[in-house]
């Protein structure tokens with residue numbers, strides 16, 4: 001049986017996965033092309049995680065977000081859900 005993988009994801013991306021809403025990316029993009037590119041990159045990261053469920057709040061300190069790659073204060077641990 002495949003081992004379950006876990007990913008640390010920042011608060012902002014965790015909310016985006018939960019709500020399937022990535023509109024905040026548009027605020028970070030300078031051009032429509034950059035916005036499209038950012039949406040594609042983040043969606044690819046989420047797809048790479050597979051089917052995930054939020055497991056727990058990440059413990060203390062800074063985390064490196066698996067989805068956006070930014071160092072953020074706090075976040076959530078998402079675990080793959082076996083189907």
Ligand SMILES: [Zn+2]
Nearest residue numbers: 010013065068
């Ligand atoms: Zn993030």
